[in-house]
Amino acid sequence: MNQEISEPPRRLTGLIRNFGLQLSPTPRGARLARLLATEQLRLWGLPTHPAELIVGELATNAVTHGRVSGRDFRLLMYVIGDTLRIEVTDTRGDLLPYPQQAAADAESGRGLLLVEALADRWGVVPGPPPRKTVWAELSTGPAGQWPVLPPQ
Template identity: 40%
Template sequence: MENLRDALSVHGITLPSLRVDLPGFAGKRGSSGGLVALGNCNTPTARRLAEVLRGGAPDARPPLDVEFVAVAKALPGLRRTVRRYLGVPCPDVQLCVTELVTNVIRHVGEGASVRVRMAQTDVDRIRVEVTDPAEGVLPVSLAATPDDETGRGIALLDAVAARWGVERGSGGKTVWCEVVAELQGRAT
């Protein structure tokens, strides 16, 4: 069990428990719990676990995982970190990260603790997750007028991302999106 836990932690996967008989679990067909039953993990962890067990995306890097205090002056450094992680310019991914963190600053509060995770999930797809402590403050698409200076973040996310959503958990929420991105020419 500890070897499995160590191997998964290399990929950023931590499981709250491994009280499952893994050989017995793996041998069951049509298990109603699927991978979610493994370690009683949540859906995002189950997705990452499935990806790792399948061998991950071709040439995929380990996930980017950054925790910081959400303040406006952190955004330029975050955009640079995203670019370095991807190895090529990717304005759509940088826009999504910036808009999601800006929403935390604006609607949860400057100084809130935020965690940004990013991983390549397919040859041309990047998953971005932004977690904050405010479970009840959910993103809402606003109808901004042409003169409004704010209120377009979720509309931009909706336009740029292939898909996006919100997962609520105890002690916070995660707003995630998947962006199709050309990464073939990235540096190694």
């Protein structure tokens, strides 16, 4: 079945855009978070890079280090003014993330260093127990002048 996909609006002013969903704390859930976030950014007319990498790292951390069996993690993205905020909430508030150098031969352990390098700001908010939210913010440019990706 062919579907026509309309082009995202070229200019959106004065809007607060948000997107949120709960996902299973599995590698598949983390992968789905990145894919759905990328599609939502495209629909908003915003560049996907580096936001897709940040979502991928935060979601992967949630399912790797913040996983509690039977409890989902939550992805929330919203744009206010010229700032995109990405939030990933998991149910392991007792384990707070911090960037650290991984061993040179390690296959993982560099995710928060990547988030720190790509995001304008990032942090952790404890909250209500047993949760925590790891967030990152990116500047999207002046409000009302959203970059638009060329048609693919």
